[in-house]
Amino acid sequence: MPEPDAGAGAAATFRVRYPEIDRMGVAHHAAYFIWFEMGRTELMRQLGCSYRSVEDEHGLAFPVISAGASFLASARYDDWLEVRTRLSSVRGARVRFEYELYRREGGSPLATGFTEHAVVNKSGRPVRMPEELRERLRGGECKE
Amino acid sequence: MPEPDAGAGAAATFRVRYPEIDRMGVAHHAAYFIWFEMGRTELMRQLGCSYRSVEDEHGLAFPVISAGASFLASARYDDWLEVRTRLSSVRGARVRFEYELYRREGGSPLATGFTEHAVVNKSGRPVRMPEELRERLRGGECKE
Amino acid sequence: MPEPDAGAGAAATFRVRYPEIDRMGVAHHAAYFIWFEMGRTELMRQLGCSYRSVEDEHGLAFPVISAGASFLASARYDDWLEVRTRLSSVRGARVRFEYELYRREGGSPLATGFTEHAVVNKSGRPVRMPEELRERLRGGECKE
Amino acid sequence: MPEPDAGAGAAATFRVRYPEIDRMGVAHHAAYFIWFEMGRTELMRQLGCSYRSVEDEHGLAFPVISAGASFLASARYDDWLEVRTRLSSVRGARVRFEYELYRREGGSPLATGFTEHAVVNKSGRPVRMPEELRERLRGGECKE
Numbered sequence: 001m002p003e004p005d006a007g008a009g010a011a012a013t014f015r016v017r018y019p020e021i022d023r024m025g026v027a028h029h030a031a032y033f034i035w036f037e038m039g040r041t042e043l044m045r046q047l048g049c050s051y052r053s054v055e056d057e058h059g060l061a062f063p064v065i066s067a068g069a070s071f072l073a074s075a076r077y078d079d080w081l082e083v084r085t086r087l088s089s090v091r092g093a094r095v096r097f098e099y100e101l102y103r104r105e106g107g108s109p110l111a112t113g114f115t116e117h118a119v120v121n122k123s124g125r126p127v128r129m130p131e132e133l134r135e136r137l138r139g140g141e142c143k144e
Numbered sequence: 145m146p147e148p149d150a151g152a153g154a155a156a157t158f159r160v161r162y163p164e165i166d167r168m169g170v171a172h173h174a175a176y177f178i179w180f181e182m183g184r185t186e187l188m189r190q191l192g193c194s195y196r197s198v199e200d201e202h203g204l205a206f207p208v209i210s211a212g213a214s215f216l217a218s219a220r221y222d223d224w225l226e227v228r229t230r231l232s233s234v235r236g237a238r239v240r241f242e243y244e245l246y247r248r249e250g251g252s253p254l255a256t257g258f259t260e261h262a263v264v265n266k267s268g269r270p271v272r273m274p275e276e277l278r279e280r281l282r283g284g285e286c287k288e
Numbered sequence: 289m290p291e292p293d294a295g296a297g298a299a300a301t302f303r304v305r306y307p308e309i310d311r312m313g314v315a316h317h318a319a320y321f322i323w324f325e326m327g328r329t330e331l332m333r334q335l336g337c338s339y340r341s342v343e344d345e346h347g348l349a350f351p352v353i354s355a356g357a358s359f360l361a362s363a364r365y366d367d368w369l370e371v372r373t374r375l376s377s378v379r380g381a382r383v384r385f386e387y388e389l390y391r392r393e394g395g396s397p398l399a400t401g402f403t404e405h406a407v408v409n410k411s412g413r414p415v416r417m418p419e420e421l422r423e424r425l426r427g428g429e430c431k432e
Numbered sequence: 433m434p435e436p437d438a439g440a441g442a443a444a445t446f447r448v449r450y451p452e453i454d455r456m457g458v459a460h461h462a463a464y465f466i467w468f469e470m471g472r473t474e475l476m477r478q479l480g481c482s483y484r485s486v487e488d489e490h491g492l493a494f495p496v497i498s499a500g501a502s503f504l505a506s507a508r509y510d511d512w513l514e515v516r517t518r519l520s521s522v523r524g525a526r527v528r529f530e531y532e533l534y535r536r537e538g539g540s541p542l543a544t545g546f547t548e549h550a551v552v553n554k555s556g557r558p559v560r561m562p563e564e565l566r567e568r569l570r571g572g573e574c575k576e
Binding site (some may be wrong): 014015017018019034037038043050051052077078 | 446447449450451466469470473481483484509510
Binding site (some may be wrong): 312343354360 | 455456458461462463465466469487493495496497498499500501502503505506517547
C-alpha cells in the first residue's frame with residue numbers, strides 16, 4: 001500500500017507487562033493500541049522529530065480520530081515483541097500510521113492496525129501540518 | 145443497521161478516571177476500548193448471561209479478533225459518560241458488538257466503535273456458539 | 289485513628305473491569321491505587337468541592353507524595369466493590385486520605401491503604417491549603 | 433539496609449508512555465507500581481529464574497501483600513527511566529523487593545518503594561519457598 005507521502009518505518013521493542021495480561025492469560029486488546037503508540041513515538045524519534053517536541057516545540061498535537069486493529073495471534077506475559085510502524089500518509093490536517101506487531105524472533109504478525117490523527121494547535125483547532133514538519137516526516141531529515 | 149441476529153441494547157454509565165486522562169488533558173483513546181468492554185459486560189448481564197458466567201459456567205471465551213473506533217469529541221476527567229451497546233450479530237463462531245459513547249446529559253456521540261469476537265473453548269479452539277447461549281443472547285431470556 | 293482534621297467519609301462503588309485482572313486471575317495491585325483515587329474523587333464531590341474544581345477553579349493540585357496498601361484478599365472480575373474513603377488530616381501543605389476496600393455485600397476488607405498529597409499551585413510550588421478550602425474539606429460545607 | 437537473604441540487584445530501563453501521563457502532565461502514581469514490577473521481572477530474569485518460569489515451571493506465584501512508595505520528583509512523557517531493584521529478603525513464605533527509580537542520566541531518585549509478596553502454590557495456599565529456588569534467588573545461580 002505505497003502512498004505518496006509515505007515516510008520511513010521504525011521498530012520499537014518491548015516485553016509484555018504482567019498487568020497487560022487479562023483473565024484469559026493473554027494480552028488485553030486495549031494494550032495493543034498503547035504499543036502502537038510506542039511504535040509511533042519511536043518512528044517519530046527516528047525521523048528526528050520526537051512527538052514530545054511536536055507538542056512542546058511546535059505547539060501541535062496529533063489526537064487520534066480513528067483507530068482499528070486485527071488481532072491475529074495471542075501475546076503472552078514476558079513475550080518480547082516488536083511493533084513496526086510506518087507513516088502511511090500526511091495530508092493537510094491528517095496523519096495516518098500503520099502498525100504490525102511481531103514476536104522478536106519473527107514469524108507472522110500477531111496484530112496489524114492503524115491510527116488516523118488530526119493535526120491541531122494548542123487550542124484544539126485543526127491546522128495544516130507546517131510544511132517544515134511535513135518535509136521532516138516525509139524525509140526523515142528533521143532535527144530537533 | 146438492523147441485522148437478523150441483533151439482540152437488545154444496554155447502557156453502562158461511569159465517570160472518567162483521573163489516570164484515563166493523558167497529556168493532552170483528554171481521555172486516551174485506548175481507554176475507550178475498555179469502556180466499550182464495560183458496555184459489553186453490562187449488555188450481557190442485562191441479557192441474563194454475564195460474561196463471567198460465559199467463561200466460568202460455559203467454559204467459553206470471546207477473544208477480540210478485530211476492533212475499531214471513531215473518536216468524535218473529547219472526554220474529560222470526571223465526565224459522566226454512558227456507553228450504549230448492541231449485539232449486532234451472532235453467527236457460528238463469531239459475535240459482533242457495536243458501541244456508542246455519550247455524555248450522560250445527551251448530545252451527539254463522543255465515539256462510536258465495534259468489536260468482533262471469536263467464540264472459543266477452554267483450549268482456545270473456535271467453537272460454534274451453543275444454541276442455548278445463542279438464543280439467550282438473541283432473546284434476552286438467559287438466566288444464570 | 290481519629291485525627292483533629294478528620295473530615296467525613298464517603299463510599300464509591302464500581303465493578304472490577306476485565307483488564308484489571310492479571311495473569312493470576314485476580315485484580316492487579318496497581319489497580320487498587322486507581323480505585324482509591326476514585327474513592328477520593330467521590331469523597332471530595334460529596335464534600336461539595338470536586339477535585340476537578342480544585343484544579344480548575346482553585347488552581348491547585350494534590351500530587352501524591354507517598355502511598356501504601358495492604359492487600360488482604362483477592363478481587364475478581366466483575367466483583368462489585370466499594371471503596372470507603374476518609375480524609376484523615378489536612379495540615380499546611382499536606383492532605384492525607386485513608387481507604388478501605390470491601391465487597392458490596394460486606395465482610396472484611398479486601399485492602400486498606402493511604403495516600404499523602406502535597407498541595408501545590410499551578411507552577412508546582414507547595415502552598416498552604418487556602419483556609420476556605422480547608423474548612424470545606426473539614427466540614428463538608430463546601431459548595432462549588 | 434543489608435539483610436541476610438539479600439540477593440543481587442538489577443536495573444530495567446524504559447521510556448514513560450503517553451497514557452501513563454495524567455492530567456497534571458506527569459506520570460500517574462499507579463504507573464510506578466507497574467514499573468517496579470518490571471524491575472522485579474528483570475531482576476529475576478537476571479538471577480536466572482524468570483518470574484514466568486516461577487509460575488509456569490514451579491507452579492508458584494508471588495502475589496503482592498503490601499506495597500508502598502514515596503514519590504520524590506515527577507516523571508514526564510518520554511523520559512528515559514531506570515528502575516533499580518533488589519531482593520531485600522526471602523524468608524519462609526515471604527519475599528520482599530525494594531526499588532529506586534532514576535532518570536537514565538542519573539541524579540537523585542524520582543521514587544523509592546517496596547513490595548512484599550506471599551509465596552503461594554497453584555491453589556493459592558502459602559507455601560515455603562522451595563530451598564532450590566531460595567538459593568537461586570539468594571545466589572543468582574538459578575538457571576531455567
